[in-house]
Amino acid sequence: MTNEIIITGFGGQGVLSMGKILAYAGLLDGLEVSWMPSYGPEQRGGTANVTVILSDEAISSPVLDQYDIAVVLNQQSLDKFESHVKPGGTLLYDPYGIHRLPQRTDINVLEVRATEAAIAGGNMKAFNMILLGALLKAHPMVSPETVIKGLEKTLPERHHHLIPMNREAIVKGAELI
Numbered sequence: 001m002t003n004e005i006i007i008t009g010f011g012g013q014g015v016l017s018m019g020k021i022l023a024y025a026g027l028l029d030g031l032e033v034s035w036m037p038s039y040g041p042e043q044r045g046g047t048a049n050v051t052v053i054l055s056d057e058a059i060s061s062p063v064l065d066q067y068d069i070a071v072v073l074n075q076q077s078l079d080k081f082e083s084h085v086k087p088g089g090t091l092l093y094d095p096y097g098i099h100r101l102p103q104r105t106d107i108n109v110l111e112v113r114a115t116e117a118a119i120a121g122g123n124m125k126a127f128n129m130i131l132l133g134a135l136l137k138a139h140p141m142v143s144p145e146t147v148i149k150g151l152e153k154t155l156p157e158r159h160h161h162l163i164p165m166n167r168e169a170i171v172k173g174a175e176l177i
Helices: 015-028 075-084 114-121 124-138 144-154 157-176
Strands: 002-010 032-039 047-055 067-072 085-093 108-111
Touching: 002 015, 002 075, 015 032, 015 047, 015 124, 015 144, 047 075, 067 075, 067 124, 075 085, 085 124, 108 124, 114 124, 114 157, 124 144, 124 157, 144 157
Parallel strands: 002 067, 067 085, 085 108
Antiparallel strands: 002 047, 032 047
């Protein structure tokens, strides 16, 4: 089993964090993992993406041009990466700020209204965990509990009080699929 994933959007949307937490969960599950972030010097507001590979076999290269799964959080990312999803793969996106919907018919397209759910829940910082919960419902490559353990490892201890809120966001994301 190998999952080649790109998560892409603007800096500040939690793109890199979502990839790091997913990669750490893969490590905790004993998988081979690659985590390769890419972001511009702008940080917040600039483009950001992260490639995550989770596999039960050795990973030959972290550099990819085609992905099994793309998680897309803005129009620029949709325009750039929709064509890079392998036929039969999955494109998961939040429609907020998207004015041209995905066009491909040879992939699974999943709309996740994570922005709306985060606003309704009163915490926009949970946006990326809602998306991660939706991703894991569609493709259960690691368990939500392993993701929480990964979150505990990656979050500084002073932020551990946010873990219950993140757990709720992951559950909410799974409900949206």
